[in-house]
Amino acid sequence: CNPAVPSPHGSGGVLPEDPAGSAAGSTAGCGRAKGLSFLARRKEEDCSCAKSSSGISPTLSLKACTLAGMASKTTSTIMPKRIAHVPSLQSTSLQRPVIPTEFGAKVPTNIRQRYLNLFIDECLKFCSSSQEAFDKALSEEKVAYERSTSRNIYLNVAVNTLKKLRSLVPNSPTKTSNKKVVSHEAVLGGKLAAKTSFTLNRSGSLRAEDLTGAALYRRLKEYLMSEEQLKENGYPMPHPEKPGRAVLFTAEEKKTTDSSCRICCRCGTEYMVSASGTCIRKEECVHHWGRLRKQRVPGGWETHYSCCSGAVGSPGCQVAKQHVHDGRKESLDGFVKTFEKLPTTDGYPGIYALDCEMCYTKQGLELTRVTVINSDLKVVYDTFVKPDTKVVDYNTRFSGVTEEDLENTSITLRDVQAVLLNMFSADTILIGHSLESDLFALKLIHGTVVDTAIVFPHRLGLPYKRALRTLMADYLKRIIQDNVEGHDSSEDARACMELMVWKIKEDAKVKR
Secondary structure, three states: OOOOOOOOOOOOOOOOOOHHHHHHHHOOOHHHHHHHHHHHHHHHHHOOOHHHHOOOOHHHHHHHHHHHHHHHHOOOOOOOOOOOOOOOHHHHOOOOOOOOOOOOOOOOHHHHHHHHHHHHHHHOOOOOOHHHHHHHHHHHHHHHHHHOOOHHHHHHHHHHHHHHHHHOOOOOOOOOOOOOOOOHHHHHHOHHHHOOOOOOOOOOOOOHHHHOHHHHHHHHHHHOOOHHHHHHOOOOEEOOOOOOEEEOOOOOOOOOOOOOEEEOOOOOOEEEEOOOOOEOOOOOEEEOOOOEEEEEEOOEEEEEEOOOOOEOOOOOOEEEOOOOOOOOOOOOEOOEEOOOOOOOOOOOOOEEEEEEEEEEEOOEEEEEEEEEEEOOOOEEEEEEOOOOOOEEEOOHHHHOOOHHHHHOOOOOHHHHHHHHHHHOOOOOEEEEOOHHHHHHHHOEEOOOEEEHHHHOOOOOOOOOOOOHHHHHHHHHOOOOOOOOOOOOHHHHHHHHHHHHHHHHHHHHHHOO
């Protein structure tokens, strides 16, 4: 076997060993490369033994093999073409519904669309058809939107709706684990933690017993309103010279020059009354029962009523039989003040949350219901109250009190004051939301107060205050005051107590 490879050009010589010759051979055409590849493979197969015995230079063999490998790699191969993904007919058969864009809406359209898509994803898991899933998701989103008066409330309602839909999915996977539950303290302490004498206590954590009784009382004292705050927020204060009379520091007492002329607190109309408080001329009160809310619109902000989205100055959306006025801060006589009592054995004067409901009478707003709960969220006093004068509007939309509720009631304001003076002392902590309004209705003077409207202030400061239902939605993720029949005083009082317990826990985390 001759190791010399014939030249493809017919020269009969061997391959040159200089680099220039190698370069020339490597740059030959495709036909030459195929010939070299064939000859090199024959050389490797038939003459492997001759390389060592014939005395041919190893360098020549290496170059021949190298050229053969380079030639083999220059052969062309056919690559398969890439095929683009084609969507299935199932995903393109039905278009998902889209929330129409509405400028200045109470909930942004993109947020509504996001939750609608989540509702659809869950409904597709248990509905028989895509159209059925779309219809159910649309109805659920519509209910959530109609129940909400703001963006935050919508988010909470939507989250609860999403949880409800997920619970309807059949055979939903539940995470089960047979692993033994180990506490964080056990992990820190190690295997010998149970056998040794040391313990691990977190300085900032609160146990259940730290938020009851005297322990809760001590923590709530940090949130008590000062005397300056009581005056600034319009709380009734004792008159320095006239016992049984209150004084108000935020507004001057109304001059009694013309007691027959009043201004309606709902529509702002001036109207005349007789000496007994009866309207001289019967006329309807057309008003907006909602509050003014600012809404962002293209180019700026607009102010609308929350009840009907009407602009400022638009005709009212509610019609009442006659005009009414507040009158609570004008009649400052008949007030009682909580008094000092001997301390109990445990040094715990008590913690209560209270809320009152009122209706319009000839003399203004008067008490119709009062509810008091203790720190364990249990109702300790709840009663309807008969107003002193004739009722002209039961204010059921907000009070929840109807004519039937007061029909057989004989409890008067004086009876309620006697019960509360026996239940409270001057050191008892009373919790409420804008509690000055309730104290005016009760004609009660009390200075040991925790007001959730002050603990959770409005970002714009006074006189703006955040609504109780907004605080519950933002911090405790719960919807309250959602009954079309009016507020429930026990629900509102319980909400105030729960907010303060939550606040204490959160502040304890910061202090750790």
